[in-house]
Amino acid sequence: MTKKITLRIFSLCLLLFFACPVFSQTNKGTEFWTAYMDNVRGVVGNNTCQMSLYLTSDVSTSGTITVADGSYSQGFTVTANQVTTVTMPQSAFLATEGQFLKGIHITAADPIVVYAHIYASAVSGATLLLPVSTLAKDYYSINYTQRSNEGNSYSSFAVVATEDTTTVEITPTATLNSGRPAGTPFTITLQKGELYQGLSLTDLTGTRIRSVSSGTNVCKKIAVFSGSSKIYIGTPNMSADNLFQQVYPTASWGRNYITAPLSNRPYDTYRIVISDPTTQVTLNGSVLSNASFTNGFYYEFNSTVPNVISADKPVQVVQYAVTQGNSLSGVNVKGDVGDPEMIYLNPIEQSVNNVTLYSPTAYKILQSYINVIIAASAASSFTLDGTAPTGGFKTVPGNSSYSYGQFAVSSGTHNIQASTGFNAIAYGFGNAESYGYSAGTNLKNLNEFVQIKNSAGDTLASACVGQDVKLEVTLPYQTTRLIWRPQNSVDSFAVDNPVLTAQTVKDNKTLYTYAYPKAVAYSKAGTYDVKVKAFNAIADACGSYEDIDLSFTVYDNPVAAFTAKAQTCQSDSLTFTDKSMPTGAIIKNWAWNFGDGGTSTSQNPTHVYNKAGDFIATLLVTNSNGCTSALDSQKVHIYAKPVSKFSVSNPDCATKTITFTDQSTSAEGNIVQWNWDFGDGTTQTLTAKTPFQHIFKAAGNYKVQLITISDLGCRSDALIIPVVIHPLPVPNFTLPEICISDAYADFTDKSSIADHTESGFTYSWNFGDPAANAANPNTSTQKNPQHKYMAAADYQVKLTVTSQDGCSADTTFKFTVNGAVPKADFTVLNPASLCSKQAVLFRNTSTLDFGNLTKIVMYYDFTNHPDQSETDDDPAADKLYSHQYPVFNTPATVNYTVLMRTYSGLTCVDEKMQVITLKANPEVALALPSRTCLEVMPFQVAATELHGYQGTGTFSGKGISSSGLFNPAAAGVGTQSISYMFTADNGCADTVTKQITVNPTPTVNAGKDIFLLEGAGGVTLNPIVSGTNLTFKWTPSAGLSHDNILRPVASPLVNTTYKLTVTSADSCTNADEITVSVLKAPVIPNTFTPNNDGINDIWNIKYLDSYPDVIVEVFNRYGERIYYSKGYAVPWDGRYKGTELPVGTYYYIINPGLGRSTIAGPITIIR
Secondary structure (H helix, E strand, O other): OOOOHHHHOOHHHHOOOEEEEOOOOEOOEEEEEEOEOOOOOOOOOOOOOEEEEEEEOOOOEEEEEEEOOOOOEEEEEEOOOOEEEEEOOHHHEOOOOEEEOOOEEEEEEEEEEEEEEEEEOOEEEEEEOOEHHHOEOEEEOOOOOOOOOOOOOOEEEEEEEOOOOEEEEEEOOOOOOOOOOOOOOEEEEEOOOOEEEEEEOOOOOOOEEEEEOEOOEOOOOEEEEEEEEEEOOOOOOOOOEEEEEEOOOHHHOEEEEEEOOOOOOOOEEEEEEEOOOOOOEEEOOEEEOHHHOEOOOEEEEEEOOOEEEEEEEEEEEEEEEOOOOOOOOOOOOOOOOOOOEEEEOOOOOOOEEEEEEEEOOOOOEEEEEEEEEEEHHHHHHOEEOOEOOOOOOEEEOOEEEEEEEEEEEOOEEEEEEEEEEEEEEEEEEEOOEEEEEEOOOEOOOOOOEEEEEOOOOOEEOOEEOOOEEEEEEEEOOOOOEEEEEOOOOOOOEEEEOOOEEEEEEEOOEEEEEEEOOOOEEOOOOEEEEEEEEEEEEEEEOOEEEEEEEEEEEEEOOOEOOEEOOOEEEOOOEEEOEEOOEOOOOOEEEEEEEOOOOOEEOOOOOEEEOOOOEEEEEEEEEEEOOOOEOOOEEEEEEEEOOOEOOEEEOOOOEOOOEEEEEEOOEOOOOOEEEEEEEOOOOOEEEEOOOOOEEEEOOOOEEEEEEEEEEEOOOOEOOOEEEEEEEEOOOEOOEEOOOEEOOOOOEEOEEOOEOOOOOHHHOEEEEEOOOOOOOOOOOOEEOOOOOEEOOOOOOEEEEEEEEEOOOOOEEEEEEEEEEEOOOEEOOEEEOOHHHOEOOOOEEEEEOOEEOOOOOOEEEEEOOOOOOOOOOEEEOOOOOOOEEEEOOOOOOOOOEEEEEEEEEEEOOOOOEEEEEEEEEEEOOOOEEEEOOOEEEOOOOOEEOEEEEOOOOOEEEEEEOOOEOOOOEEOHHHHOOEEEEEEEEEEEOOOOEEEEEEEEEEEOOOEEEOOOOEEEEOOOOOEEOOOEEEOOOOEEEEEOOOOEOOOOOOOOEEOOOOOEEEEEEEEOOOOOEEEEEEEEEEEOOOEOOOEEOOOOOOOOOOOOOEOHHHOOOOEEEEEOOOOOEEEEEEOOOOOOOOEEOOEEOOOEEEEEEEEOEOOEOOEEEEEEEOO
């Protein structure tokens, strides 16, 4: 393994800080013993082991840690809900087997939780310590098969005496290092704090360690630890770790266990341990034969699934995490992370219901988990950090009454709790790292115990000051004498022939319960030990008397107190502020009674009194220890709130005033404010009772609300009265178009209303005619009336409409009686330049002696199509009319007859006729390709007139000149519109437009020129190109693996320049070249004759000029460099610093570069 020293300095705080068990014998206490057990690293040399204690509590407290020989004493303080770390002296380390006065003693003023951690680089082990109050006298060491990847590694146990003159009998299951043989009991006498450590190269599982009586000395409590100096579990042995666990008393074992696999591990190893070889054990429904238990003590198995274990006698189950990479097949599992770990599991009978624990990141923990076993009926009540955990629970195969959960959690503190007891373990894994422990420990002897009960008979974990409690002792036998010490007193109270208060049968064993004769109340908070000495007629190794004790805490009661306003208003929220004093543990529960039947459990509740009057509010508080305060109370007076009331006038029409009249009252105080909300988005606040008016802008159903406020500050309930606002009618009518010669003016009603009740309308017309008379009246009540006007003039016609709900509205229109003589006339715009392809515009120039023209009808081709016309019902002076005639190219002109008819009424009409001439239009065609490429050179675009007209034309658009030269590069990539306009000599023109798409040219970069060593194989060409659906062509193809792929392998025999042509899907092309130079190996002469005869005077090296950065060095036999050149443009002439060198052999080193290896050899100068 690869653990560091810091692996569990904080990860030991992993453990539960506090467990709230179903029973009272837990891992929380005021006195503890432990031992600095053997670790493979020892305390001599480098990388020695250390031991640290981690202490925590739910209250701030202090205490002392001592080593029994007096060599060490250290005080400590603990801050509530924090961890205190104390490092132990290495002088307390137990390096060998033997008896030592080295017990480590921890005492505290208040209950704490303690963890011990022995660690070194790569080996680390830790345990939860058990307080003295939970210790017993009989234990079995539980270890594992001792195998290690390091020498001097042993299976180990240690026993610590808690009192002087303690006789301990040890029966080892393997020969100890001291030579004590297996199976042979031996006894030792230990003084308080003295301990014995046993070591063996063989697994010590099953070693029995018990306190026995000796002479006048009775059996006394001892603390026992098991572990290993270093161990691996499973194969292959990729890592190893040490083990260190405090052993549970045999009396606390149970009969029923359920296991859940460790998350994301290949498998787990388990041991089922029995103390009685006749025990019948069932594993997943199958009875295990007694012969299957190793040494008649444990059954070992591997598993990847949950397991259900039951027995007819108490057993202990241990779960082991295996070495990283292990598998059931023995083949290394890649990706597995973890490390050996040993976890003592708790039986279902020994459960907890509230645990706070810490999941660490140290050392390099990648993921932490919590496994939970719980009754299926209570699974829904389980919470992780206050919420239901992600993933939920699964039914336990083989026992559907229980569920199990495997929850991945983040690092940090976590709280788990449920409505009933559960079992849990916390663990985590990293690369060759692990931690694991039982998350909550209950250590009650299930057959022999003392317990306290309240007056209702409920079993308590603690008591409160002043609370009457009953003391009971339960024994697996009948007794004739009990000696009670109920209150930390040396004074005892003996009861002969005690009265049996209950007899029960549990697991086929009869249990007998006896009660202390009277209730006990504790007047002071603190930790109390109740001790009972029971006589057993059948003596054992401890004699005829057995000591049964119970350590529990008596807590102060909190003091309830609160504040609240003495008066408030009916229906207002009243805040009650808790001022209670915790007097120790924090307050967890608040019980409020507000005196009106309302209650609350919030700390600072708000309450609404719905009735007026006087009420008594009370508060009762309970702290986290279950202690309840006396009742605190306060009187509050609730003022009566006003009663709102109002009335509304009628009728109610939109946009009309409506009167509101207040009728509100108040039983207490006077109303001083009226808050109105009219339901239409407007509000109004008044300070007087007088009636007022409001206007609703739109019809609809409105909820008008009134809230009144008294001078006591009390608000009424909101009174809401629905008010229906009816819509106003919308008067409207059509005006007839008449002239003075027409018989009547017919008026047509077009009035409407939003609720569609037009059938209920009544009408009142006024025609605005001063010349009206009795025979031709000026008014009417008809829906659609008639009236005869006698003069051409303007008149004001008014219509008033009233709805069936009494809502009225009116409108007035100006009405004109037109004159009788209209004059039709029009002009043609640009009459000499009318082309068939352009619309012809006509301007209205008609006139009338009085009034307005009512209609114009245009006939644009009256001669040929007298039945085709266009009508304008809203003519105006100078109004333009447009008409597009059919386009023609021949003949040169065409004549059309245009007719205009002008109306001023039904019978008053005039007309005008005129002939117009239109010219023929030219027609052109444009020859333009639909697509081209960006790299194409500019080209001429052709255009043609199709009917032989003479004239001039011009081109336009992006990338084209006026004369028609198209440049793709100027146009750019994309689609462009190109137009050609031709104007004939007759002044008429035609334009044609087409689109051309310019496709992009692919890019290509063949790359830098390449040097290739002759005979070195080929080189892959690596050009960079871009484009869509490209194809490739290399030329020449000689020396290429392929000539039609992007990256061929080039192996030319001579220097070759290759051209790469790239073609896109649009047939656009581009090309680039690259030269591959073939570098021949330099031919190096080993002699030359620099004698100035013109022959071989210089050291010519063939092909070296192909290597531009070559480095040539020459050395004499003494290693002195006599020639250096980078590049070899000027060959060596056998001189050094201008002086001829003597005849002889010299040595060269040539580094050609470009991938060719350095060449070395001799060169001889001959003269």
